Amino acid sequence: MGFGHYSHEAHVALTRDRVAIPKEGLFKQRECHPLMNPYGVRLRESRDSAAHPRSLGIVFALDVTGSMGDIPVMLAKTQLPAFMTSIMDLGVTDPQVLFMAVGDVYNDAAPLQVGQFESGAHEIDRWLTLSYLEGGGGGSNEESYETAMYFGARHTQLDCWTKRKKRGYFFMTGDEHPYSHISSSKLKALLGDEVGADVPTAAVVRALSETYEPFFLIPDLVRRKRCERAWRDLLGDHVVCMESAEDTCLVAAGLIALGESVVADVGALADKLAKDGVSHARIGSVVRALTPFAASRGKDGAPPPTFIAGDAFEAKDSSYYR
Numbered sequence: 001m002g003f004g005h006y007s008h009e010a011h012v013a014l015t016r017d018r019v020a021i022p023k024e025g026l027f028k029q030r031e032c033h034p035l036m037n038p039y040g041v042r043l044r045e046s047r048d049s050a051a052h053p054r055s056l057g058i059v060f061a062l063d064v065t066g067s068m069g070d071i072p073v074m075l076a077k078t079q080l081p082a083f084m085t086s087i088m089d090l091g092v093t094d095p096q097v098l099f100m101a102v103g104d105v106y107n108d109a110a111p112l113q114v115g116q117f118e119s120g121a122h123e124i125d126r127w128l129t130l131s132y133l134e135g136g137g138g139g140s141n142e143e144s145y146e147t148a149m150y151f152g153a154r155h156t157q158l159d160c161w162t163k164r165k166k167r168g169y170f171f172m173t174g175d176e177h178p179y180s181h182i183s184s185s186k187l188k189a190l191l192g193d194e195v196g197a198d199v200p201t202a203a204v205v206r207a208l209s210e211t212y213e214p215f216f217l218i219p220d221l222v223r224r225k226r227c228e229r230a231w232r233d234l235l236g237d238h239v240v241c242m243e244s245a246e247d248t249c250l251v252a253a254g255l256i257a258l259g260e261s262v263v264a265d266v267g268a269l270a271d272k273l274a275k276d277g278v279s280h281a282r283i284g285s286v287v288r289a290l291t292p293f294a295a296s297r298g299k300d301g302a303p304p305p306t307f308i309a310g311d312a313f314e315a316k317d318s319s320y321y322r
Helices: 008-016 070-089 121-129 145-154 184-191 201-208 221-238 245-259 266-275 280-296
Strands: 044-046 056-063 095-102 112-114 156-158 168-173 212-218 239-241
Touching (some): 008 070, 056 070, 056 145, 056 156, 070 245, 145 184, 145 201, 201 212, 212 221, 221 280, 239 280, 245 266, 266 280
Parallel strands (some): 044 156, 056 168
Antiparallel strands (some): 095 112
């Protein structure tokens, strides 16, 4: 998949009249749509084409449980056009986006829903709004994020990786812990996969990281307190703590821009967002969210450390290193 051309004007036209529409009128599914049922799906593919010769696979795995269901609505109503134009203006010419909806495999009727990789505005929008916002979830401070990561690792294929060894981007939104493992019986029921034994979530993360840069986006500082530590143990600096869920698309675009080195650092990203008309307040919250990750890549704009003569770390002769 991934055919079609992206048009900002077409995407804005899709979202322009949605602001006043209630969630139930926009997301009309009352069960998992058959086209988003992951059972028996062999692969979802992000492919190069004549129109998109350098495709870049991007996954949004959205927590749609009760406490997180507003993020898909914000994307559908206002944010997706800004995300697409931001990354394309920054030099990512052929993005292809796939949406997943994530719930709880032990409590929900539709704990995982999966769309297709798409490039066109109408197609991207279609898969997002086909998602069933079940609004359920478990009561154990855990959701089944690991099933989305497993699907990404084992049931997607990206030409950006297979042809160019460039990893795609996997963004997951959430405010709970992952389960420690995926039950083999649940995997069989959900996807039809025979794995023989339970799969540790840490192993799923390692497999996903072979072909994607995986990020976990926590929507605000309050919810940060209840899940950050668990995700840091799995993803390290790829956990991004936002100040508002409204920053989701700009933060994701910024991570891609930094990862693809199309901006030198967060300062250059801030300048670009300002030129695009983003408010100073929004730019500040986006930069604050991105700075810890940027610092881990030397892209926070801070000068490198310097050493002066006589510094305790200065080697006096080669014996210093023996």
